Amino acid sequence: MTQRSVAIVDDHQLIRSGLRLLIEGFENYTILFEAENGSEALHYLRRSESYPDVVLMDIGMPVMDGFETTAILTAEFPAIKVIALSVYDDDATISRMMESGAHAYLLKDASTNEVKETLDEVERKGYSYSDRVINSIMQAKEHAIQQKTSRRPIDHLSERERTFITLCCSELTYKEIADKMEVSQRTVDGYRESVFSKLDLRSRTGIVLFAFHNGLVS
Structure with a gap:
């Protein structure tokens, strides 16, 4: 299977480090880069010659939040898939993030299997919509x-x-x-x-x- 690259955008170093360890433990996945906010992530992408297949995107970040970043990223780099990863589980936040262009939505208390299954489904289908997200x-x-x-x-x-x-x-x-x-x-x-x-x-x-x-x- 082709190696899939992932970027992590989150303002907490501890979260980024934990996600890196988790994802690099998955077969066929590697981390391309990390960023602590949306502005930093977009700056990297605009200057880079290589792009991640998937971006794990936090929502509540300083400088540029996940809503704005996702809308800009998916417009400028439509081949990149965005998986929202957040503590917010209310309908309004989930709805707004998906309308911004996210291809999947995970809560930060998701299990290892849920993270892996979502990554795999986004790779296969281009999106992963759980019943919770759709509802x-x-x-x-x-x-x-x-x-x-x-x-x-x-x-x-x-x-x-x-x-x-x-x-x-x-x-x-x-x-x-x-x-x-x-x-x-x-x-x-x-x-x-x-x-x-x-x-x-x-x-x-x-x-x-x-x-x-x-x-x-x-």
Whole structure:
């Protein structure tokens, strides 16, 4: 199996050292670099010629927190996967972090097996959404939408928008989705913006989570 590289972004040296020991004990994983805040991590990536496959991202950090760092990192380096690793387990924090672009969410009291399984699943699938994460995201979103209307969020979608959402759960690019749906990329861009607006979402990650929660994919 190919060696996978990991970066650790956390403002506590003790946490970083513990994670390094843990991950370097996993077969096929190695630590590429550590950073004590988001600004330092982005500075490293922008000057580096090699990038980690995965970043373990703390949330509550000085200078630049995990929310802002994840949003910038996933925009500038879309091939890098972000796994949030935090003490916060409330719906609002989990929802905000996933909407920022995180591909998985782990609590800092996660077991060794949970950490390894999440790393492996992110490697295989590109994401790892536990039931806890999905429920947190959708409860937060449904609450926001229900404040505007009594209809279910899914009832606002057209059939073509539902098809678009289902295809978003694949590895297809937006251009490939357009080809699959036999429409122009501009039309697909319109579907995306409409779905974002109707469901109060801001990222493809949010679309995928909505699809899982509402049974559009399994």
